[in-house]
């Protein structure tokens with residue numbers, strides 16, 4: 304891990320990173336996210352090092368304001384008591400109420416919660432909307448659970464979480480394993496306990512009770528708006544390109560939908576078991592039926608289209624990355640693309656990688672891609688459309704109004720164009736070429752650090 308900081312000149316920055324590694328040694332995803340952000344901030348740190356040092360700005364930035372960890376007991380369908388861990392990390396509230404999704408997945412632990420919440424601070428700052436960074440979730444596995452089990456789990460989770468959230472305090476949303484169904488159960492329990500209709504306390508709600516049109520589509524659509532802008536800035540047209548998309552959940556599905564609308568042929572999609580490949584282009588209606596309605600495995604695509612091929616994951620490189628495409632869109636989970644996979648993508652002639660997921664590339668992988676002139680749309684900028692539209696949902700809830708799909712989608716598109724411009728401007732100001740990862744980190748850091756300094760040592 305230390306090799307990553309060897310090139311840093313700022314003693315202050317180097318010390319902060321070294322201490323952070325030592326203090327969080329068992330939290331590898333969190334350390335990875337810290338290193339990724341902090342190492343790219345050096346040009347800004349050097350401009351203002353004394354102030355940042357005096358006010359311990361970086362030390363405060365990397366320490367969560369609060370971590371809540373709690374037990375979630377629930378009854379399964381056999382009447383047996385099950386117990387899971389629950390978390391909410393309220394990382395940084397300097398520019399608005401904490402905001403970030405809830406993840407239900409067996410891999411969830413404190414390290415993953417902290418990395419996601421840390422990323423969220425910068426992502427939310429880039430949206431230009433007044434939202435701070437947070438994240439939460441549980442090691443509960445929703446796979447193969449009945450609807451009643453999901454409901455009982457969500458109710459128990461919210462019974463504790465409700466003490467810590469509120470529309471001006473902390474506003475959770477969905478993430479892996481938490482979609483419209485789970486948000487509905489969580490909101491119902493919140494409303495019952497509080498005896499008040501505070502619609503703005505959760506986002507990603509159903510349309511019948513305060514949800515926003517275009518929220519479901521927002522992360523995927525936003526990713527493609529960002530991608531289009533990034534390619535345009537580099538004189539590349541989206542039309543006629545090919546793409547592969549890892550994952551087949553919310554982000555992957557609506558990335559695919561918008562990609563197709565932009566004239567891109569999506570050749571493959573995946574889940575955690577393997578991928579389906581269709582040389583004529585994936586039929587998204589089948590994927591929606593399998594994933595959104597039947598909650599089944601992607602392999603079932605073959606039942607609808609026997610000409611397609613299915614490849615099971617069998618090596619360290621997920622099967623989908625063996626398929627050549629111009630644009631690669633990792634929309635599943637963290638560390639999907641390691642250095643070996645990045646090398647494969649470069650040798651396959653990949654033009655661009657768009658991170659729909661949070662931290663889908665390891666630090667070594669993303670640096671390799673950038674060094675080899677692959678255009679990388681970094682997750683904290685490119686997938687910010689989801690949280691941005693969540694903030695639009697909060698605005699509609701406060702105004703007790705609802706905007707049309709077109710109106711919301713247009714606002715989303717403008718936000719994504721603005722996010723890309725912020726990344727590009729930072730790249731120009733600091734001579735970073737097309738390193739939009741560094742550009743995103745710098746643009747977001749400037750905003751958050753200004754707010755933190757203005758608010759004193761808290």
Ligand code: NDP
Pocket residue numbers: 477478479480481482522550551552553554555573574575576634635636637659660661686687689690
């Ligand atoms: P979903 O639960 O809807 O879908 C997750 C997808 O990723 C599924 O296809 C799942 O496959 C796959 N997946 C999960 N874990 C793994 C794994 N270990 N290896 C390979 N594939 C895996 O989640 P979302 O689509 O909401 O989220 C996807 C990513 O996007 C996450 O990184 C999330 O943090 C990020 N994100 C989501 C936002 C949103 O608005 N929802 C906003 C911004 C970022 P399987 O069914 O087999 O588990």
